[in-house]
Amino acid sequence: MxxxxxxxxxxxxxxxxxxxxxxxxxxxxxxxxxxxxxxDVIHVPSAFGQMFRTRLDWDYDSQEESALDGRRVYLPRGRMLGGTSSMNGMVYIRGNRADYDEWNQPGWSYQEMLPYFKRSEDNERGESEYHGVGGPLAVSEGRSNNEMNSAFVEAAVAAGYPENADFNGVEQSGFGFFQVTQRNGRRESAxxxxxxxxxxxxxxxxxxxxxxxxxxxxxxxxxxxxxxxxxxxxxxxxxxxxxxxxxxxxxxxxxxxxxxxxxxxxxxxxxxxxxxxxxxxxxxQDHPQALLVYPHDHPISLLVSSDPKYRRQFDEDGSGPLTSNVVESGGFASVHSGGTAPDVQLHAGAVMFREGGLAAPTSHAISYGACVLRPQSRGSVTIASADPTAKPVISHNFYAEKSDLDVAVEGLRLGLELARQKPLKPFTETPLAPPASDRTADLKSYIRRNTQTAYHPxxxxxxxxxxxxxxxxxxxxxxxxxxxxxxxxxxxxxxxxxxxxxxxxxxxxxxxxxxx
The missing domain is CATH 3.50.50.60 (FAD/NAD(P)-binding domain)
Structure with a gap:
């Protein structure tokens, strides 16, 4: 009792x-x-994909998604102390102030939520109007700083997008490096x-x-x-x-x-x-995303982390590629709505990331793409059995609303535009199974074939x-x-x-x- x-x-x-x-x-x-x-795999940041489909994963899949050519989508969820915070990408993002105001629920506006974000936070940047120190949750700068992630941010700036050093501060839009929930280079789960x-x-x-x-x-x-x-x-x-x-x-x-x-x-x-x-x-609701994957010959992706010297580096001082949260950099942009808040978020990872993380990387690569931030499509969770050990029936209905696919198309165009910028060109010469052309129909076809969850239901x-x-x-x-x-x-x-x-x-x- x-x-x-x-x-x-x-x-x-x-x-x-x-x-x-x-x-x-x-x-x-x-x-x-x-x-x-x-x-051990829980606490090594770059290894989170190794938990997929294991005893540490609820290992769910969606029903056949009609707008994704009938594909099922893999839906990992953490099944251990810390839940999905013990297997996620550790990106520390709060969302946009408009999100909470749009809930229209008493007590849940952005200004009323901000003190709770700050109370939980121990941000290594120090205390400010938007950040707290002394809370239980360590929020840190990434320690991997892969050069491909730097090139991604530089490409966005070259394409005319602003750089943003703090997505949780005054302005969300722009490109930069994400802060992460890590302490001394190791995962900081709940x-x-x-x-x-x-x-x-x-x-x-x-x-x-x-x-x-x-x-x-x-x-x-x-x-x-x-x-x-x-x-x-x-x-x-x-x-x-x-x-x-x-x-x-x-x-x-x-x-x-x-x-x-x-x-x-x-x-x-x-x-x-x-x-x-x-x-x-x-x-x-969830954030659907379709990644672009660019294999190359530069030996700088997270594939190098298998070298024992990087494990020694991680154990000794909490640095090196094993500290990577994979999606080290990214950004927020308005590509379709023209509104004041962004409608896509991009995540960039210095690794070949395919099939929702289930396919092993076969070469060095950079993978990145845009997810639809405010989808209008709605799915459902139901049950088909009274047996509590039976898995729930999950239907996301990605792109059931045409407007979501329109945003995804423009997000894909943005990703292709970044690949053409000089800072990224050394890594984006040989795309893996790219869209057949830049025509809208071909971009939609690519999105249907490649959309996965961004793990944000x-x-x-x-x-x-x-x-x-x-x-x-x-x-x-x-x-x-x-x-x-x-x-x-x-x-x-x-x-x-x-x-x-x-x-x-x-x-x-x-x-x-x-x-x-």
């Missing part, structure tokens, strides 16, 4: 466990389906930042290898959870609240398994309907529909959702930093504290 039971030890769950257990008078139980985060420093608290219990099957209720009040720990069924009671932080795909799945979701889906599966909630699992338990503005599930008591699924609209950028800030704010709401 605990005061709070938190389902999922990802970016949100680790923050909540750390903040709620600051009060020694309350007890907190954090539950994670996967193992601890002690595998687990290493928030959870590990407080594991000795007597009021905090962390259970790994424990898959939650459903939330339990008495009348309409959440009272705990039932799940299996190493095949043993266990019930855990929550005296105050159950908090679902299982992620964009698993949180709606868990709500449905608990009887909260579309009655037309739950009834035929034999799941008793507690609340007929048609919006659970709807509103799925959101929106499936959104505020304003499934949740109220304090993240409480409508129709029941003592149950909240806290993760990227609560976003009504996807932010313009990588989602890890926003999820941490959302959890910081949620912790204050749960504790009844005044806003930061």
């Amino acid at each position: 605990y005061d709070y039971v938190i389902i999922g030890a990802g970016s949100a769950g680790c923050v909540l466990a750390a903040r709620l257990s600051e009060d020694p008078a309350v007890t907190v139980c954090l539950i994670e389906a996967g193992p601890s985060d002690d595998a 687990a290493s930042a928030f959870l590990h420093p407080v594991l000795d608290r007597p009021n905090l219990t962390v259970k790994t290898h424990f898959q939650v099957h459903r939330v339990t209720f008495e009348s309409s009040r959440a009272t705990g959870i039932v799940g299996t720990h190493l095949d043993e069924e266990i019930a855990i009671r929550a005296e105050r609240e159950v908090i679902v932080s299982a992620g964009v795909y698993n949180s709606p799945q868990l709500l449905m398994l608990s009887g909260i979701g579309p009655a037309g889906t739950l009834g035929p599966l034999g799941i008793p309907v507690l609340v007929d909630h048609p919006q659970v699992g709807s509103n799925l 959101a929106g499936t338990c959104a505020m304003g529909t499934v949740l109220d503005a304090e993240l409480r599930v409508r129709g029941v008591d003592a149950l909240r959702v806290v993760d990227a699924s609560v976003m009504p609209g996807l932010v313009r950028g990588n989602t890890n930093a926003p999820v941490i800030a959302i959890a910081e704010k949620a912790a204050d709401m749960i504790r009844g504290l005044a806003p930061a």
Whole structure:
């Protein structure tokens, strides 16, 4: 029996466990389906792709995507302490101030969120109007600084785009190097930042290898959870609240398994309907991206990191190519809408990156491309089985809305334009399976064949529909959702930093504290 039971030890769950257990008078139980985060591959930044399709990955795929020539899209999600923050690209981006204002939810404007970003942050650049120091999360400059990533930024400037030294400051648009969630050249996950420093608290219990099957209720009040720990069924009671932080795909799945979701889906599966909630699992959004890949003969890509000398360098002083987050540089631009906020984000990596990271690189290369930042297409997460170990059914519906494909085409044109600039020319002479021409039809064909996720799903338990503005599930008591699924609209950028800030704010709401 605990005061709070938190389902999922990802970016949100680790923050909540750390903040709620600051009060020694309350007890907190954090539950994670996967193992601890002690595998070496987790902490070596450049190695994150080695976790794909392993025991550390939920290993999801989308349904056949009609606008992608019927392809399924690989959707990795972290399954260990730290969740996807233990296997992501470590880019520290907050999104655009307009994103939060456009949510139109009381308490969630950009100005109201900024203190939570700053509170969590320990930025090596120091304290400023936009950045904090002394928080649990290390935010650092990258230590790899691959020359291809520098050439990418120089190419953007040569093409007339502004350079930007801080995407989280006054202005988001422009090109530059990303800051990363690393400490001394090693990955800084939500687990290493928030959870590990407080594991000795007597009021905090962390259970790994424990898959939650459903939330339990008495009348309409959440009272705990039932799940299996190493095949043993266990019930855990929550005296105050159950908090679902299982992620964009698993949180709606868990709500449905608990009887909260579309009655037309739950009834035929034999799941008793507690609340007929048609919006659970709807509103799925993500950033689709189609990368350009340019193989070359310059021995400077991340392929060199296999040399034992670079492992010694990493172990001794936390520097060298093994510290690379792969996508070291990139930028934001408006290519289609002409609005004040960017509509594409580019990520550039000094490696051959194909098939969503599943194909092994076969030569030195640079890979980069634009993702659609504010997609209008909406997908869904649902279930096809009452078995809690069955994978959810995920349909992203990429490019279902024509406007998204139009933005993607212009983002691809931008990428091709950068390849022609003098700073990148040494690395972009021999494109791998490029578009047949620069005609719009050929660019669309290329995008359909090559689009993958940018790993930024959101929106499936959104505020304003499934949740109220304090993240409480409508129709029941003592149950909240806290993760990227609560976003009504996807932010313009990588989602890890926003999820941490959302959890910081949620912790204050749960504790009844005044806003930061």
